[in-house]
Amino acid sequence: MPQITIDGKLCEFEGKKTILDVALDNGIEIPHYCYHPGMSVVASCRICMAEVEAPNPRNDNKLEMIPKLMPTCQTPAGEGQVVHTNSPKSVANQKSVMEFLLINHPLDCPVCDQAGECYLQDYSYKYGRSESRFDESKIKQPKKDIGEHVLLYSDRCIMCTRCVRFTKEVSGTSEIGIFGRGSSEQIDVFPGKPLDNELSGNVVDICPVGALLDKDFLMSMRVWNLEKAPSIDGITASGDNISIEYNEDRVYRVKPRTNMDINKWWTSDEIRFGWKFVHSEERHRSPQVKTEGESKEQDWNQAYEAVQAGLTGVLESRGSGSLAVMVSPMLSCEDAYLLGKLVIGLDSEAVIGVGPVPTSGQDKTFPGGYTITAEKCPNARGVRRALGQLTESVLDYNQFLAAIEDERTAAVILSGNYPSAWVTPDLAKAINGKFSVLIDTLPNSITENVNVLLPGATFVEKSGTFENHQNRLQSFDQAIKPIEFARTEGQISLDLIAKFGLGEPKRFDAHQTRIEMGDAFVTDVHHPSAESRKVSDMHLVQL
Template identity: 35%
Template structure:
């Protein structure tokens, strides 16, 4: 036995755990479920729900496993008749004044109280409905959350979260006994940047999200592991959808990145996918009017334009502006075609200040100043101008001088820059403006070719967060009509040139990345676990 571990028996199973761990934590480590409401691995121990009672041989009475330290040689029983009877009694007490309004509760289907009732309860209430304490319902706690105090089981998770994680302390208990309830302290709104985590950790339907409330029953939702694209932290998430529509993002536990939390901005960022009208098919400028086109005709037009510009101005007559919101594979494919094959020196991704603020924290929890998911990926792949090449500012200057004849622009993020009006005016002068975008844009009237781009929820790929962790995301919903990923677009252009480079799949892109960049060597897309892989990149 190591000095920093203890060994005990739980339900006859020998368990070795870190010294200082509680019985409940040791049981979790061994895959043994002990019912609990108030315990949460990333919050302080409260020990107030009493659901986690266990029997320790030689001890005079049952103990709460969340607050009883595991000791060497302990013999613990979590599911014998004595324990089950006690847990059933605790559960009945918790349900005493509960409204039992499961059919209309938004938590129904993912409620801890429901689950434990089916396992330990299945009893009729001894409290007549008319004698139950009535409390406040549909209480507006702030911009994101509604409170139902009748459903609250007083576990204090939400209070501890606001005290210990967001450190904003908006919530507190008031009154005593059966009339006790949670409320906002001095009627302050619950509006901290992480407020929706209180909904996530509420084990019942007391706290519900205004955004998701009554939108979809949870048993209809399908869940796919993904990554938040709202900032360079790259929180691990569950993306949940029904009938090809995303309904919510929830944090996925990954202790290396976001523990079990995520910010409200990231949680609600799925709404941006539906905030603007989508581009559904390729479009070509024909006789001064944009018209729908086939993919073959659109790519052929770009291919011919590239050849024409190179013959007139050389590779320096072409400019490429990427986006740090693109996947690692898309950025690599873009660099492979325009940088390594066409050899244009004018390529850049720095549409904002994210490359300077990539690691800078906005607060001491999760949020970062850089609101892009893959700035570090773009930096590692060197999506920068090469010798004698122009950055974004330089490309705009070359456009004004007539030296840049073709601009391949991925998304219209460039319009978020402070001098967006000047940039927009300059882009009107580009002889050949190719825009690749998921959404309709005010730049359309200046474009020669428009290509519909998949959002990151509509494709597979990876982001590299500010810590240097490569994390994969999967397609959640189907794209509208003919939208494509940038990898698919670049592979189509390669085929137009009848080139031997094959980027027809994510795996092939990874193989090629590994051959050119040591930090990707030996990594395959399929081989990246759900928690990602920490790249050995040193300082960037």
């Protein structure tokens, strides 16, 4: 395997790599702004330049210093090279680039959303000067609203062109360009053509400074107060690796986590901004039981007793095969398994089906390889797989509807947890006159009609496993606690299992549930890395 030496460290590499790639693979920091592994190399910011010694084949392969500093993001790594990023010449370049970039920068870190995760700020500490020698007036650039989700603060821009290359190479929409020349050069969109593509939020992530800002997150929270939980897209079947960023049980933003097998560095706006239902005012917050035709709030014990009385009554009077459960594809594998286990424990001939699988249009793949899936639920395959551990007969939604129309079915447990309306008129009709229990998060057309309503938890409020459209099983962590008195579907199932005397009372544990579910859920599940969970050491102070 070829080797190069970077700042005294011997680094091995395979295939065609640049010096910067080899350095990053080996944990060596070389400062860079314009380089991004997901886009073409332009070598324009010049801060990654370093002195390089290379073997000269015309001189017995003796090491010779290349006379100019070399851009490490563009220079191929070659056997025997010796790279100096901390030599006086390289350091002088780093300082000069920093000084140049800061000439017109407004230095408004105290009011900038990027502060705390800004490359310009970080590199100023590490590679910059402590004082500016520039005493002319700074050029003022405008602030612009360039799209549905993104604001542009031009005077913070360092012209790295990452955003320009993203819209050209990854989204393929080319809305952003460079306008003007020299010191009046600026990033902008074309007149009448805003930044309007399904991946637009990614330009905020890749902007190394605070020039492109997320309107949704604008001045809502300092980034050092945010904690991060590794999660998986809970809205579509993409399986995108995401990070839920939250503080004090409130989600502030969702960002992609890099996974080269799934979403690479990106995620769609649908996933990035689609979590708002988590904090909806309309969320079910406590159980409700229907008594004398009216739904009334009850505590969990009373609600469980109502479920027990209703289901026991049906099973005693109608016997085996009178119970049905619809397991939502919004649930995790663990939730689905425990709900199925409860129902089969009560009625071994129960009808078991998967809830409606929402779709919208066709899968859409962008020039950069990112795909938006048409399927708008995270776990249709995983729910089937989990229920398949318990029974061979798992019906799809239409088969389930047909099965429960049969008079034999006298009690139905339904799970929802969809971010938008999901109840079809057929379902409302089919459950009419049956004892019904609904575990859900948001109101819908049957909420008022069911006998017992149990408030469930959204994907950010629980841990579990989803199986994406490529049949990849991925686990995710809980970010925030369930809202008020809501409980996860897994916990509700465990509570009812204990209530019916089918098992001991237990706290939900995703890992233990996976072990119970069988080998595939132990060996085939991809887990997030330990570093993807970040706990803030600064706590929010409420003034």
